[in-house]
Amino acid sequence: MEPIQEGAAGAAVEDIQERLQFLGYAIDAAETAGAAFGRSTATAVARFRLDHGLSLGSEVDALTWSTLVDECYQLGDRTLYLRLPNFHGNDVRQLQERLNILGFSCGEVDGVYGVHTEAAVKLFQESIGVLADGMAFPDTFDAIERLKHVWAGKPADGPHPMGGMGFARAASVLELARISITADDPISRNIAGRIWNLAHATVDDCALDLVDSPADATTGTLIVLSTMPQPENSASGMGSVTLDDFDTLPLRLRTAIESSHATPRAARIEVPVGTGTFTIGDAQTYAVLLLDTICAAFEGLEL
DSSP: OOOBOTTOBSHHHHHHHHHHHHTTOOOOHHHHHTTBOOHHHHHHHHHHHHHTTOOSOSSBOHHHHHHHHHHHOOTTSSOBOOOSSOOBSHHHHHHHHHHHHHTOOOSSOOSBOOHHHHHHHHHHHHHTTSOOOSOBOHHHHHHHHHTHHHHTTSOOSOOOOOOOOOHHHHHHHHHHOOEEEEESSHHHHHHHHHHHHHHHHHOSSOOEEEOSSGGGOOSSEEEEEESSOOOTTOOSOOEEEESOOTTTHHHHHHHHHHTOOSSSEEEEEEOOOOSSOOOHHHHHHHHHHHHHHHHHHHTTOOO
16 A cells, blocks of 8 residues: 555545544544644654554554554454464454453464464353354353453453462352252262362361252252263353363353353363273362362352
C-alpha cells in the first residue's frame, strides 16, 4: 500500500483515526471531523509506532497498518483456529493471557495462534465438557468470560505452581465444601476410597462423601474418577481434566467445576495408569495428590 501521511484526507484517514482513538491515542476533534491527517494524527501514529516496536516515523505504511488492525481486535471479534498463516493480533493475545491464568498454558504470550495455543484451547474445551476441536468459537469465548472473576486483574505470565495446601487450609475446605466423589472402574474406585480415607483422617467433621454412582450425588459438587478417556461429544455437561501438569491441575479442575452445566455441578478427572502394573503405592500416591488438588481447587470457591 502507498503510505498515508500528513496532508492526506478521506475514508482511509478516518479509519486510522478511529482505530487510534479506540486504542487510547488522542487526536484533535477538528482533524477527526474532517477526516484530515493533521499534526495530532501524525503524533498519534508516531507514538503508536514507538509503542509497538516499529521504526520511527509518523506515516502509516503497510506494516503500521497491519499492526494497527491487529491491535484493535478484541476477543470474540472473530473465530480463531490453527491455520497458515497463523491468526495474530490482540484478540489472540487476550485469549493466551486468560488461558494461561486459568491453568491452560499457551506458552509465551505472543499474540500468534500457533500449535501451543491450539493445544491449550483443546484442553480448556475438554475441561468444560464441549467438543475439543481447538477452534475458538463464541461458546468458547462465553465460557472464558464466565470465568472473568478468576482471570480478571491477574498477571498473565503463565500458570503458577499451586504448592501444597497445608493442614489448616485443607481442613477448612473438607469441613465446608459439599463434595461427592465416585469412580467408574476398579482402579479409580480404589483411589477414590483412599481419598475418602485420607480426607476423614484429616478432619473429624469431613463433608467429603464417597458415593456408588453419579446418580447418588444430588447436591454440592460431584467428582468422578476414571482411567478411561471421556467419550467424544459427551453431552453430560461435565467438564473433564487429565491428571497431568500437576502445577496447573487445581486451576484446571476449578475451571471444569465452575463451567459445569450438570446438576449437581460435576467434573471428571482422568487418571493415567499406563500399561504396566498399577500398585497399591501408586494408588496411594494418586490419592494424596488428588486430595491436595481438590482442596486447592475448592479453596474460596462458592457453589
